Amino acid sequence: MKDGLRARRKALLRQEIQAHAMRLFQERGYDETAVADIAQAVGVSSMTVFRHFPTKEDLVLSDEFDPALAARVQAKPADQPLLRRIGDTLVESLAQTPPAELDMLLARLKLGLATPALRARWLDNEYQTQKAIVDALNDGRYDEFHLQVVASACLAAATTALTRWAESGGQDMPHELLAQALGILQEES
Template identity: 55%
Template sequence: MGERHSTLREQRRAETQRVIQAHAVRLFVERGYDGTTVNDVAEAAGVSPMTVYRHFPTKEDLVLVDQNGPLVAERIAATPAGQPLPRRIGGALVDSARALTASDDRFLLARLRLMISTPALRARHLDNHYALQRAIVAGLGIEATDPDAAFQAEAAASACLAAMHTALVRWANDDGRTDLPDLIAKALAATFGDETIR
């Protein structure tokens, strides 16, 4: 019974977080990031400012928080360990982009545009890339006791994330008209060669 309540509580928490973030992104797009306060977001979402801060400790988190890291790490962990690192990482990034754009690509596009156009968000976006790099290395199952393997994994993850970032900017500039997973695959192929994710 306790596990069921815990699951229900987690579902409610995720739904509250989703609603708050959706209102925040909508307001940021309509009024501008700097022209919108956390109080504005709380009022639009029908919650208290304290509830917003409980789910999103900073205003930047209202745009930047997502579940991409665990999704990518999970997909990487499911790949055969013998494949080259760029293939394992690149394939997971493409698959994750496919899953994310299938659910709500316009919301993802709005968040991405805010990240690109808002200086404070661009700076925090780098932190997200570092966290995603850590999730990728963890998903690869690289032991910290092997510094050479960890270095190779970090370098491969960084290169793949740079290629993905290039694809994301292009996708935002194209107003989401192009297929994001295909753009990421093309950027990875330009970086590593055509066999990256095949």
């Protein structure tokens, strides 16, 4: 019971830190906001912030998306084509994201697109997501390179759709843009 409570408190503190960080980044700018400013806003030490987010970039880019996505992809019927299996999972995940989390995602995307240091880290995040998907699907049915190519294509479509969504100020539904992007991939194959 204590471990469950401790984990919930840790998750809530992590969310609070990230929310304050995003607010300060939006108000002051990413480069103009120090980790100490974020810690002060939350009422914790800078070390506590770094315990939850090892780098300043992690305050924007870090989330719990990869493990959940990998589990959902793995749970899809194995007889589905990989592009559909991965793509449908991405679309469903976005469609089921609560509005408050979509707002946070939009803010993170806008900040990431506007900040060169964050754009550079984006590639690493996409690689980690690709790796999580490949690991989840690597059951011997496909060559690992095959899995990497399909996962990367789906993630490229997702990045393009989410970038369009952020650049439009969140006017469209992100899962609809993603479905459209994946449809273009399927038309071209």
